[in-house]
Amino acid sequence: MTFVVHGLPVARGIAIGRAVLVVSSRIDVAHYFIKPEQVETEIDRVRMARNAVAEELHKLQASVALMGPNDAPHELSALLDVHQMLLQDEVLTGGVKHWIVERLYNAEWALTTQLEVVARQFDEMEDEYLRERKADLEQVVERLLHRMKGTAAVLAPTPPRRKRTAEDDDHDPTANDAFDAPLVLIAHDLSPADMLQFKKSVFAGFVTDVGGRTSHTAIIARSMDIPAVVGARSASQLVRQDDWVIIDGDAGVMIVDPSPIILAEYGFKQRQGDLERGRLSRLRHKPAVTLDGQRVDLLANIEMPEDTLGAVKAGAVGVGLFRSEFLFMGRESHNLSRLPDEEEQYQAYLRAVEGMKGMPVTIRTIDVGADKPLDSKSQREDNHLNPALGLRAIRWSLADPAMFLTQLRAILRAAAHGEIHLLIPMLAHVSEIRQTLSLVDFARAELDNRGAVHGPVKLGAMIEIPAAALTLKTFLKHFDFLSIGTNDLIQYTLAIDRADESVAHLYDPCHPAVLRLVADTIAECRRQGKGVSVCGEMAGDVAFTRLLLGLGLRSFSMHPSQILAVKQEVLRADTTKLEAWAQEVLESENPAAALVRV
Ligand code: PEP
Numbered sequence: 001m002t003f004v005v006h007g008l009p010v011a012r013g014i015a016i017g018r019a020v021l022v023v024s025s026r027i028d029v030a031h032y033f034i035k036p037e038q039v040e041t042e043i044d045r046v047r048m049a050r051n052a053v054a055e056e057l058h059k060l061q062a063s064v065a066l067m068g069p070n071d072a073p074h075e076l077s078a079l080l081d082v083h084q085m086l087l088q089d090e091v092l093t094g095g096v097k098h099w100i101v102e103r104l105y106n107a108e109w110a111l112t113t114q115l116e117v118v119a120r121q122f123d124e125m126e127d128e129y130l131r132e133r134k135a136d137l138e139q140v141v142e143r144l145l146h147r148m149k150g151t152a153a154v155l156a157p158t159p160p161r162r163k164r165t166a167e168d169d170d171h172d173p174t175a176n177d178a179f180d181a182p183l184v185l186i187a188h189d190l191s192p193a194d195m196l197q198f199k200k201s202v203f204a205g206f207v208t209d210v211g212g213r214t215s216h217t218a219i220i221a222r223s224m225d226i227p228a229v230v231g232a233r234s235a236s237q238l239v240r241q242d243d244w245v246i247i248d249g250d251a252g253v254m255i256v257d258p259s260p261i262i263l264a265e266y267g268f269k270q271r272q273g274d275l276e277r278g279r280l281s282r283l284r285h286k287p288a289v290t291l292d293g294q295r296v297d298l299l300a301n302i303e304m305p306e307d308t309l310g311a312v313k314a315g316a317v318g319v320g321l322f323r324s325e326f327l328f329m330g331r332e333s334h335n336l337s338r339l340p341d342e343e344e345q346y347q348a349y350l351r352a353v354e355g356m357k358g359m360p361v362t363i364r365t366i367d368v369g370a371d372k373p374l375d376s377k378s379q380r381e382d383n384h385l386n387p388a389l390g391l392r393a394i395r396w397s398l399a400d401p402a403m404f405l406t407q408l409r410a411i412l413r414a415a416a417h418g419e420i421h422l423l424i425p426m427l428a429h430v431s432e433i434r435q436t437l438s439l440v441d442f443a444r445a446e447l448d449n450r451g452a453v454h455g456p457v458k459l460g461a462m463i464e465i466p467a468a469a470l471t472l473k474t475f476l477k478h479f480d481f482l483s484i485g486t487n488d489l490i491q492y493t494l495a496i497d498r499a500d501e502s503v504a505h506l507y508d509p510c511h512p513a514v515l516r517l518v519a520d521t522i523a524e525c526r527r528q529g530k531g532v533s534v535c536g537e538m539a540g541d542v543a544f545t546r547l548l549l550g551l552g553l554r555s556f557s558m559h560p561s562q563i564l565a566v567k568q569e570v571l572r573a574d575t576t577k578l579e580a581w582a583q584e585v586l587e588s589e590n591p592a593a594a595l596v597r598v
């Protein structure tokens with residue numbers, strides 16, 4: 001039966017495919033596709049873990065048998081029997097094998113996927129005793145996952161392949177023998193590290209239960225340039241593995257089990273979207289200049305050095321924001337050292353510089369914390385705090401000077417090979433500015449002492465806390481340029497957690513207070529002849545291009561996938577006409593309405 005699930009639109013377009021459910025587990029589980037030749041190894045890993053857990057349970061059973069009734073209740077022994085039974089259950093083991101062989105999931109992913117399938121069967125049972133066995137199954141799976149830790153294969157991001165079934169032909173309007181159904185990802189939540197892993201795969205779209213428009217999961221979805229919906233509440237509960245779904249990233253809805261008529265309609269919309277993209281791609285080599293001759297820099301936001309490929313392809317004239325924290329995340333589940341060392345970071349920054357072929361690269365120092373934990377363990381540890389207001393970004397770096405100096409040395413060394421701008425996130429206090437600048441000097445001195453080659457950098461600060469936007473003179477005294485992080489600036493100005501879908505309707509880039517802070521920052525930088533750009537999601541949203549141009553902005557940094565649409569707006573704009581109008585919008589009580597009127 002067809003039904004619709006509503007969420008927030010975060011990345012445009014239509015995706016039609018089979019659902020791949022990613023379930024969250026209490027254990028940090030890596031999700032990746034294996035190569036066909038690794039299937040046997042993955043099956044072996046599960047088999048070995050199962051044997052080890054069986055042995056473990058057996059030992060426990062033996063020790064329980066030796067205890068008296070006062071030390072070990074009778075139920076404990078019965079429970080261990082149940083665990084043994086679940087461990088050997090054909091539905092679990094056969095299902096895991098199915099996901100590995102048919103979908104090329106790594107062993108852990110296959111295990112958590114099958115856990116979800118079986119857990120739902122338990123949920124539907126009439127008998128309360130049997131229903132409660134779900135918790136036992138979860139414990140057994142956790143034991144298996146623990147056993148598998150440290151035995152993971154090297155990541156092999158290859159496209160998934162699954163065998164075609166007769167069922168596919170019934171549903172799919174474009175059926176043909178060589179067809180492999182596109183896959184769409186459905187999850188309760190995905191950590192940014194998980195998203196990064198999926199970025200290397202070929203999902204056609206994705207939906208999560210949680211998340212706001214500028215949550216980091218949404219940001220990476222946008223950078224993957226696939227239709228995405230977040231904040232869809234119970235989507236992952238309503239969809240089953242392999243269901244056919246349509247993701248409408250424009251409207252923010254997911255249609256489950258669509259009828260042939262709905263499929264045909266969305267197939268048409270999808271083709272329209274492809275045509276529009278084709279049309280925009282002709283603008284790739286056109287300089288971004290307004291009708292009145294103003295040159296506008298359209299820069300790229302990237303998460304990994306390899307993203308520079310897409311940035312250059314999209315016609316970016318540099319990187320305006322390299323979110324370096326992605327080099328630091330999700331390493332634990334892949335058996336890597338907790339943090340990348342200086343050499344590893346240097347190589348990564350160098351690859352970014354080389355990838356941009358002489359164009360400037362703005363590297364932002366690590367910004368972990370809030371909804372970007374280093375790994376799932378630190379996420380759990382931080383749960384009792386309010387992480388968005390806690391030890392995040394520069395605060396985290398200043399709390400761990402050795403880690404920060406390592407990163408600074410790596411960036412300064414890479415600066416010997418190209419134009420690097422060093423950007424500091426979340427500064428608010430002059431004391432933080434002073435400490436940061438003296439650590440930059442110190443890192444340089446360390447390199448000198450070592451005789452290591454390093455290069456000059458332009459120093460910039462992010463304006464993403466209202467306190468920073470209200471003390472611009474201090475910032476401009478110390479920095480060469482400023483970059484406005486509207487995602488956080490909106491969050492902190494309006495007291496709205498950007499990752500929380502329950503308050504997403506109040507997350508408003510058009511709030512007069514937000515626009516005032518953005519406008520004043522641009523104006524003050526221009527007055528002092530300092531560079532200023534916007535690198536939050538507002539920069540890539542065509543609804544704001546004309547307003548930002550009217551406010552004097554000439555440097556926009558966004559996902560490569562958004563560059564051509566923004567360029568189209570720039571090419572159609574006349575800034576001489578936009579200036580007065582932008583001031584009107586700024587003065588308006590309801591800027592959103594004033595924006596639409598133009
Ligand atoms: C921002 O806050 O606008 C920004 C660009 O940084 P991030 O989204 O990584 O917090």
Ligand code: MG
Pocket residue numbers: 425464485487488
């Ligand atoms: Mg930010």
